[in-house]
Structure formats: C-alpha cells, structure tokens
Amino acid sequence: GQQLNQSPQSMFIQEGEDVSMNCTSSSIFNTWLWYKQDPGEGPVLLIALYKAGELTSNGRLTAQFGITRKDSFLNISASIPSDVGIYFCAGLINGANSKLTFGKGITLSVRP
C-alpha cells in the first residue's frame, strides 16, 4: 500500500531557528496536506497543496508540492515555543471515496 515517510521522528531546535521537514513517497499524490497536532488535541490543518510545484505560505510556514508529486516539504521560519507539536504530512489521490495516507509524524521541540 501507499506509505508516506517522515524522518526523523523527533527534531530539536533553538527558538528563532528555521526548520524544514520532508515527506516522501514512492506513490504519486494529487493533494498534499500538512497538519499540526498539539497534545490532547486533534490535528489542525496548516497548509493544503493541490498542484505540483505549488509553493504556499501561511504566516511563518511555507510548504511546497514536489514536481514529481512524490514529495512535499514544510518549512517553519523563526521558530517560537508554541511551534512545539507533532507535524503530519498526508497525501491524497483525488477521486470518489478518496482516503488520506498519513505519515507517522515528526515531533518538534523548541528550546527557549
């Protein structure tokens, strides 16, 4: 089946630093989604990408849909303590009864 690879499992950065996360797959997806999950909460959608090559920003977050359709990255600039959480990528092959494929997530820690 389809799998999305996110690594490493955990990342530790200093407040103010930029951080980049990749999500890769051997399968092609038509939509890429990035979510953040805080402890005890549900995943919250950060950025949605619908076209190969698309680069989209949401405040300090920037995400890109890879040209090959097999990867995406999320960049967080000037990190702050509230960026702590688990970041999931998800891919979708659009169509009837589409189902998301999720990565296992990266836990981000930000040292003040």
Next chain:
Amino acid sequence: DAGITQSPRHKVTETGTPVTLRCHQTENHRYMYWYRQDPGHGLRLIHYSYGVKDTDKGEVSDGYSVSRSKTEDFLLTLESATSSQTSVYFCATADSTDTQYFGPGTRLTVL
C-alpha cells in the same frame, strides 16, 4: 476549523460493554471519517461515509460499526469493547476539495 464536535471527550468502560462515540459537524460536509491514533501506528482509518446511509470500511474496521442517518452526525459503535480498542478516536470531515478537518478526539479506555 470545520465545526466538528465529538462526544464524549473521555470514556472509561469495561471489556464486553457496547460503546458509541458521536461525531457532529455543522459544515454540511459530505464525507466523514473515523480514525484511531495509537503510538507507533499513527492515524489509521476505521470507517468512512460518503453520504447519508453510505459507509465503507477502512483499514482497521474489525470490531467497529458505523451509522450515518443525517449529514451532520456519524456514529462509531464498538459492539463489545476489548482492551485492544483503548485508543484516541478522531472524527474528520471533508469538503469538496477532499481536504479533511479533524475533531478534538475522544480518549477511550477499555479496562
């Protein structure tokens, strides 16, 4: 935020008892999903619905059933709860772009 609520938010029950979790949405989204989240496994799809009375199985559907009698409500039932069903359960809904939005989750403990 797609206006998704889940109830209850926390539940402790005993093995063998039936349990029903409710997902309610106010966005009139056609698609609704139930996931479970466990350490080391990430989010796994249990069942989903593509319309009222239209449901289908996900990858971990054994021991679970669902019903959707109204657009806004999607119920997940554990007919006879087992300890392996201790988990955090998330409901999600999807709009016309297939982008999914998640509820706050229900933490279920089966003793």
